[in-house]
Amino acid sequence: MSMYQLKVLDDTIVAISTPLGSGGIGIVRLSGKEALNIVDKMFITKNNLKPSQFKSYTVHYGWVINPLKENKQKSEEIIDEVLLTIMRTPQSYTCEDVVEISCHGGIVPLRAILSTAIDLGARLAEPGEFTKRAFLNGRIDLTQAEAVLDIIRSKTDAFLRVSTHQLKGELTLELESIREHLLNVFTAIEAVMNFPEDDIDTKGRGKLLNQIKQALQKVKRLLESGHQGRILKEGIKIVLCGKPNVGKSSLLNVLLKQPRAIVTDIAGTTRDTIEELAQIRGIPFQLVDTAGILEPRDLIEQEAIKRSHMVIKSADLILLVLDASQPISKEDEELISKINEQNVLVVVNKRDLKNQISEDEIKKLLPKKGMIRVSALKKTGIDDLEEAIVEKVLQGESINTNHILVSNIRHINALKECVQALEKTQKILADGLVLEVASEEIKTAINHLDSITGKNVDSDLIDKIFSEFCIGK
Ligand SMILES: Nc1nc2c(ncn2[C@@H]2O[C@H](COP(=O)(O)OP(=O)(O)OP(=O)(O)O)[C@@H](O)[C@H]2O)c(=O)[nH]1
Ligand SMILES: [Mg+2]
Structure with a gap:
């Protein structure tokens, strides 16, 4: 686990999750350990129950008040009539306690509820921070987080379909299967390196080569889908x-x-x-x-x-x-x-x-x-x-949105690097060169695959990816 994942997520975040403007409903979302306690102080119901007593996946009718306003009559403390949705850890968007306050969709009630939550101890969320928490808490990987952004921004039905497949984790599955393949080859090579007396013969190398070839084909197929993926995402x-x-x-x-x-x-x-x-x-x-x-x-x-x-x-x-x-x-x-x-x-x-x-x-x-x-x-x-x-x-191909289509330039670049490393490995094995070098290249190829899913990326990149999200997502 990287340093980044060890960073404590012990504060509670809040944001307006719907667009700012007039609408039927607006949503303020909280996530974190204190979410329920904070809402306890700002929500009232007829039966005097408190949100921290509510079961997960339940919805409650009531009023949001500002408890910090002093010397006012009770009616003046009321901000808006709302519905509260409770989603308790770990089965929530972020894996943390999440409360969504659905109020009337106007800028004033939304902002008033937001600032009350902040006054009671929540912190204004950064762009994409809810999704980032879902990633850091291990509910989704990076490709799925990126799919969320793609869905929000998709310009066509076709690209929406592509993105929902990615959100379901289909790209991840394919990458995992390639990774496993490479890991097997890696282990086989390492075993030989540790027991040099049974150095692999030509037949052994042939077998490894074959496995590399299969993995390479899969990576290339993904890479080729990038052409269509980019078209659907960016347009022409x-x-x-x-x-x-x-x-x-x-x-x-x-x-x-x-x-x-x-x-x-x-x-x-x-x-x-x-x-x-x-x-x-x-x-x-x-x-x-x-x-x-x-x-x-x-x-x-x-x-x-x-x-x-x-x-x-x-x-x-x-x-x-x-x-x-x-x-x-x-x-x-x-x-x-x-x-x-x-x-x-x-x-x-x-x-x-x-x-x-x-x-x-x-x-x-x-x-x-x-x-x-x-x-x-x-x-x-x-x-x-x-x-x-x-x-x-x-160029004569047809688009099949039910297949995995890679559309993210970051993924495409990583796949290209992966292909390069695998082609080098192939050459080393074919030319009968030192196995150590081959195993290094395979490790490089695996690292590039891992960078796509987010197993192996630095925190700057993660910050950059999530900073492109909107606030409240
Ligand atoms: N008969 C006929 N006339 C056409 C057709 N298409 C356009 N026109 C006519 O050709 C003239 C020029 O059309 P525009 O679309 O303004 O041409 P343009 O290429 O945009 O011209 P500029 O903006 O000046 O560069 C207009 O009178 C159109 O009605 C067509 O298919 N058949
Ligand atoms: Mg013209």
């Missing part, structure tokens, strides 16, 4: 670019299913970049419309061009919009040369008009980029466009 930035008047803004509106950007037949309608979030087949997208202007006529247009260039560079996927009713021009080609290195999907718009652009031309100018014909005006070809976008983003 799609930038619409093209000459003026080709229909970029019209297309943005169609994809958003709402008339967000101004559309006119005047070239240079869009000047500022316009950004909106959209969900296409469960994947979160940030759609960005840009100005089509090529030759600035004034300062505003100059700035517009600068902004377009900037977002184009940061795009995960560019939709290059062309106007089917006009032959490809020098301006189009100029633009193409600027984005050719990036991930591009060609969208030939205005397919309702007489076509002037052939597939061969596009293939020559933008080899292997993919092309789709649509009409933003008539809203045709949009399904195919959405499919092509998803295909481009997922």
